[in-house]
Amino acid sequence: MGYTGITSKILTQKKKFQKLIVFNLLEACQCGICHEFLSVPMMISCGHNYCYRCLKNWFMTNVNKELNCPNCRESVVNEPCLNLMIEQTLASLFEVLKARKKKMFKEEKERADLDELLRERFDDSFYHKNDKNQGTLFDGIFKNSAVAIADADDDGIPRCSNCHWELEPEDMEDENICPHCHARIRNNASSLGNPNSINLNGRPTMMGNRDDYSDGEYDQIVDEIRNYNPSDVDSSGESDSSESVGYGHEDREEEDENKEEHDSDLDSFVVDDDEEEGAGDSVNGAIHLAANQGPVNLSSEEDKDSDFYEHHDSDGFVSGDSLGESDNEAPVIQKRPVILDDEDDDDEDVVSVNQRSKRQRRQLVLSDDE
Amino acid sequence: MASLPKRIIKETERLVTDPVPGITAEPHDDNLRYFQVTIEGPAGSPYEEGLFQLELYLPDDYPMEAPKVRFLTKIYHPNIDRLGRICLDILKTNWSPALQIRTVLLSVQALLASPNPNDPLANDVAEDWIKNEQGAKQTAREWTQRYAKK
């Protein structure tokens, strides 16, 4: 048993329970503006994430107002940054969808929709990369605007960070622009030191949507979650059907916090990355990979139909991953082929490493029991 | 007509599959950005037992721009004027693209439950409301009976 802790518990839960978890995770990966899966997710300092394109659009509308988070309304003083974890998680999700397209999407229209979505995501990556290259992220708004700053040691009056002009609340009512240098003020000068957090109802909740479950089923699942008792879980692997879970390993070995034993405890699905682009990374990564590749057998009566992943050979799939290959371009994400194990073969060597990888990710490989 | 953004399609579908209690919103067949809306008056308010007709339109820039909403049914309320225009911050300066049709309509319903005569749109009504709240509420009840009867 290679898994311990919560991940292990989750992987041995009933399918319904797992579905709910997957559903909630997928919901959490939606953009609150376009209601699609986040595409080039950018994180604001308050922690909320939006697609780059959506957030840029939002900042560029109402040009006379402060910049704020659509969800919590917190002022956006600092330039949002790329949330690589979500980016990579979704990149691997779409890789799988692409690979399983024929199986998952029976209708022509569904496939066309998926293709379009992939194309849009590709465009969005390109759009972001282009803005970044040009130095015009968010239309340069974080370069060309100012912030209201009140220095308590001075006079405590909010002033424009650009020209030090006093920002009187009455001057800022109609437009959040410095009356002197005409710079747009990113935060709300009048509520300085008193961040107004208006609670917006109607955010997607973390609970699943009732409509996705039949009568009673949903409540039952919720009850199960509430009454969940770890000791109820039967994790003895007696069933014929087993899932082999192998995982790649990312290459952070140069960082102390990433100890090996640590890694072996982690479960893999989560995509990981490394900002460093050292030449030795991929080699080291491969070594680690081999060292950590113990198969994990999970079994339960519910797992027989698990066909979550299947073998595929990245048939011409262009994902966000391949976008980052140009040098010194931000997140370079490389993909390894997703592993297939249709033969119920627990061979650890199935994992191949893309030698170009500057970065590798762990992944969950499940055997296909069909 | 340009194709409808996916977000609008999703919102519309969800309004049907997972309706908000006391609120309906259906797009017109010939204009999918234009919704026919009904809101039930909140219990305990002078608008209780009333069913109010509204119209809602999603402009081209939605969700960067707020939906346009208007009462079609006459209503006596300090924040709703004679043309049915609504004084509600989230429809104007406090709009956020994280809001959506359902949350906007819930906010309108909440406005019926708690009028704000200090930020009026209909000044005469607001004055009445401040000077003689009981009388104003009675008028609101009468108007509900007269114009918004289910």
Add this chain to the structure above:
Amino acid sequence: MSKIPRSFRLLEELENGEKGFGPESCSYGLTDADDNTMTNWNGTILGPPHSNHENRIYSLAIECGPNYPDEPPKVKFISKINLPCVDQTSGEVVAKNFHTLRDWKRSYTMQTVLLDLRKDMATATNKKLPQPEEGSTF
């Protein structure tokens, strides 16, 4: 571009009229501030300079029917005026004689109509036309 429904379009026009956006040479507003169908409107046109209309203020009645702005409004002068496109008994602007109404586009507004009428008053042939006594009405 999607089609903004009649009512929201008229509310936009009302707001622009109230805020006094646009040129000062014409104005318009709801006839009855309580009419939530927003059908009947008043308009005024300030006569263009260097013409027989100079310094005159013309009042008009504009009716935006249920199919506005897909269909043009009905426009009628209340103040008497001598113009080829205006019916001399009723004061109505005859659509087939006035290009803005004849070749109506959805993007046109009441302001478009008023400004184009004002331009029509100032054309070389129309600006010299003898005008009825100021202040008389149809």
